[in-house]
Amino acid sequence: MQLQVTNSPFSQEQVDLLNQLLPTLTENQKIWLSGYLASQATSGAAPAAEAPAAQETAGPQTSQAETASKEVTILFGSQTGNGQMIAEDSSRRLKDQGYNVTVSSMDDFKTKNMKKVENILVIVSTHGEGDPPDNAISFHEFLKGRKAPKLEDVRFSVLALGDTSYEYFCQTGKDFDQRLEELGGTRLYPRVDCDVDFDDDAEEWIQGVLSSLNELQEETVQAAAPAGGAAPAVPATEQPSYSRTNPFRAEILDNINLNGRGSVKETRHVELSLEGSGLTFEPGDSLGMFPENDPLLVDQLIREMDWNPEETVVLNKQGDIRSLREALLSHFEITVLTKPLLEKMSKLTNNEKLQELLETEHADDLRTYLEGRDLLDLLKDYGPWQGGAADVVSNLRKIPPRLYSIASSPSANPDEVHLTVGAVRYDAHGRARTGVCSGQCAERTEPGDTLPIYIQHNPNFKLPDNPSAPVIMVGPGTGIAPFRSFVEEREEVEADGKSWLFFGDQHFRTDFLYQTEWQQWLEEGSLSKMDVAFSRDNEEKVYVQHRILENSGEVYQWLQDGAFLYICGDEKRMAHDVHEALVTVLEKEGNMTHEEAEAFMLDLQQQKRYQRDVY
Structure with missing residues (x-):
């Protein structure tokens, strides 16, 4: 909004100067300037009569310094890492303004501490049919249950992440927002629901939260600056040069079709150069790519x-x-x-x-x-x-980036990142259709071209810290990608823990992705065991969950021996069917009831021994 004489206390000359200056300021400059002006006011430059109205109507005769806490707890529930990324950025922004911030994933947060928090920020995504992400399930259930405490002294705000193409848009965030209010909490700032292009909405939310928190404080973040001078505008931690909002143009080094002749599928192995980017990643992370339309x-x-x-x-x-x-x-x-x-x-x-x-x-x-x-x-x-x-496009949202599980280890392939991209093609409603990003990779790019990318860290899908721990990996189709990264990494660090891969696709002859690499790793011992399921090679379709059931005794023993379990791929069918197969294994081999088997799986999840990268 442009400043005018009629909507501000400034003269026409001042309005003209401010309207020239304000659009040129960066976000850090705006924060610095607001802090500087506030520090001047609190150091005596402004008369007491000009104190904000919020202070005049504060209620009980106690100072804001006594009632407003500088402690802020940020809880995130995130499947792909977007929620954690926003949580960490919000923490950095709050710390820059003098707040003491604790950031935690919901499954790491001790629920007994709910009674102790005063300002709580919830950042959570929604999956499937309005379901919470894996690392938010237990906390979501706790708040819904009878053991949830009264929260009359808690101020909260919710940032909900979702996708308007799904029916239950931001449902988990809405659930948290409603439940925190039911438990007696007071909204610090109204809930903001974000679509897939969440940057502007997330920025609006954190700015609103910061404004509300600052209004509750008697002193602003800059009040601690030396008398007569402004606080330095140096952020607590430096953000990477390249990020989601500033993607790196990565050169394509190689782009090959992994499927054999005669396959109805086309799966591209894409190798990108990270040289000069400064981008780093770990096995289990994802790569975000901003595609172009056909x-x-x-x-x-x-x-x-x-x-x-x-x-x-x-x-x-x-x-x-x-x-x-x-x-x-x-x-x-x-x-x-x-x-x-x-x-x-x-x-x-x-x-x-x-x-x-x-x-x-x-x-x-x-x-x-x-x-x-x-x-x-x-x-x-x-x-x-x-x-x-102009009227039509004003209603369109920005193309969201596509996330792909990284298929390479940085230790094995320095300055490179590899992807496994399944080309999406289908006929519908009288026209041939192609996936935006997968179609671009399959049809409209070749070595030498560049793609705008960034790294999406995913702390919810990581190899065990102990290289001796056994791992079980289940990844049919392109879900194989992160496990190529896992095995490459374990080979590089000479991990001595056992590893077992379950892979499935349509045909052995044409669709065995990275076949020679798996066979070599089996021979060398980097991969201990592999079971495959090719659904179209027999009259009766066989999937990875069937192979798990066929090996139920050994699968159960691996779990008893401390194995970490990883699932990557389709959430609606494959991941659900694999979960049910594992529950059946526990019922059969562990003599558990269905409820006991489900509790066992939940306990594995809470121990971070059951991790999923599903989509």
Whole structure:
């Protein structure tokens, strides 16, 4: 919002100067400036009568310094690492302003300490049908249960991460927000629900939290600066040069098809150079990639709507401008439809069928329509449309990055990162469709090209600290990727712990990904045991969960010997079926009831001996 004489206490000359300065400031500069001005006010520059209204209506006759705590607890629940990344950034920002911050994943937090916290920030994602991520399950159950304490003295705020293409958008965050209020907590700042492009919303949330916390303090973060001078603007810790908001352009070193001739699949092994990036990772981490839309689809859209490809459109709240074609290629998501998008677009058409589709009684029809369709379908199906290209694209969200489990060890491949990317292709609603990122890797890139990438650290999927600990890895299809990284790393560090891999795909002859590498590691002893399941090679389909059941006695013994269990791949079917197979193993070999077997699995999870990288 532009400052004006009518909405501020400044003269016209001051307003003009401020409007020139403020848009040029970085986030750190804004924080420094706000702290500097606040420190001047608290050092006596401002008269007492100008104290904020929040202090005038504080209630009981006790000072804010006595009632407002500088202690902040940040709890995160995260499957892929986004929640932890935001938690750590929020912690850094709070510490820069003088707060004492404790950051913890929800499964590491001791629930008995809930009565001791005063300011709690919850950052949590949602998975599946509104479910909490793995490292939030136990804390989620605790808060829902009868043992949850009253929290009348607790101030809280929730940042919910989700995806509007799913029906139960941000449901776990909504659950936490509601339950903390039911237990008597007071909102420090309203819950913010984030879509896949969460950067701006997360920034709004932490700024709001900081503002609310500062209002509760008698002194601001800069009050501790030397008298008459501003505090140094040096952050507590340096952020990496390249990150999600500043991706590195990585050169493609190699891009090959892992599947044999005759396979109905195409799985790309992509090798990228990290030379000069300063990026580091560990086995189990993921790589985020910002893809571009297919130029053919973009051109179809422009032709369908008779738009001018050179027309300029606004990209974001910051006012960045690009040509329409460039914006549709590299910035806006056009391959996924969501209910919020249809609701926004319905305001640009008088088509009654679209209005009917959005009515509550047609929820099933809406879900069916959204499945497998894109923006081109919507524009064709529900016109005529009012307004121009700028009106349409103003309703689109930014293309979200795609996360891929890293398939290489940095010890074995310095300055490189390898990916295993399954090309997504299918026919739906009369048109051939291709996955945005996988299609780009399979069809529109070659060695020498560059891709914008960043490292997504995933502390919830890590090799055991003890190299002697046995590991069981279950990864069908492209779920094999992190286990290639695991075995490479264990070979490099000469780990002496046993390792067992379960792999599955369609056909042995064409779909045995990295076959020669696994065979070599088996011969050398870096991999102790491997069981495979090729579902289409026999009349009766066989999957990895069947191999687990066939080896139930040995699987149970490995678990009894302290094995760490890792699952990577499809969450809805494979990961669920593997979990059920493991429960069956415990029931059979351990003489457990179903409830005891489930409790055993939960205990493994809490010990970090059962870790999943699922999608």
